[in-house]
Amino acid sequence: MLILARRKHFPVIIHCRDCGDGSAAKRTLEIILYHDLADMKFYRHCFDGTIEEMTAWQQLPTIIFGVSGKFIRDNTGLEVIPRIPPHQLVLETDSPFLSPFPWCPVNQPWNLPVIAKEVSRLRNIPLSVLMWTVNDNALKFFQIPRQRQ
Numbered sequence: 001m002l003i004l005a006r007r008k009h010f011p012v013i014i015h016c017r018d019c020g021d022g023s024a025a026k027r028t029l030e031i032i033l034y035h036d037l038a039d040m041k042f043y044r045h046c047f048d049g050t051i052e053e054m055t056a057w058q059q060l061p062t063i064i065f066g067v068s069g070k071f072i073r074d075n076t077g078l079e080v081i082p083r084i085p086p087h088q089l090v091l092e093t094d095s096p097f098l099s100p101f102p103w104c105p106v107n108q109p110w111n112l113p114v115i116a117k118e119v120s121r122l123r124n125i126p127l128s129v130l131m132w133t134v135n136d137n138a139l140k141f142f143q144i145p146r147q148r149q
Contacts, residue, residue: 002037011041011141022053029056041141046070046094051080058088064141066092069100069107069115081122090141091115091134 005012016028032038038060047054047065057063065084068091071077091112099107100114120130139146 002032002035002040006037006040011043013043013045015045017046017048022049025049025053026056029059033059043090043141045092046098047084048077049080051083054080054084062141064088064090064137066090067115067119068092068094068098069111070094070098072100072115072118073098073102078122081119082124086133087137089119089134090138091119 002012004010014028016025032040032042039062040060041062042057042060042064044057044063044065046068048068048070049057054065057065065088067077067081067084067089071081093107093109093112093115095107095109095111097107099105100111100118116130116134117127120127123130138144
């Protein structure tokens with residue numbers, strides 16, 4: 001699939017989750033580097049790794065990291081989210097999974113503002129700045145033209 005994505009100039013969305021030891025992410029990155037695919041566009045969907053894992057993935061020059069509500073629910077990633085460079089950050093809900101609330105088994109897209117508010121708090125930036133940044137990142141990554149305002 002990676003070779004096909006390269007031929008078609010498609011971005012690659014990596015859904016790489018493991019049991020918290022980082023081994024799946026490490027092996028996935030090794031495969032990408034081994035096959036000399038680092039120049040492709042990669043999106044680490046539902047990123048919940050460590051600072052070390054994020055740093056390793058930054059070998060890929062166009063990597064972006066998707067942050068979901070899982071970090072709110074599980075109280076994880078609190079030290080990583082502020083360290084993701086602004087140009088590499090996007091927000092996601094992963095609906096219907098990974099609700100930010102333990103009492104809500106089914107996630108919904110309308111939970112995105114909850115995620116955004118917590119990320120802006122952790123990064124100590126205004127919500128409007130965060131929303132502009134992550135929107136711009138998503139538009140650029142997926143090559144979606146900006147609407148006239």
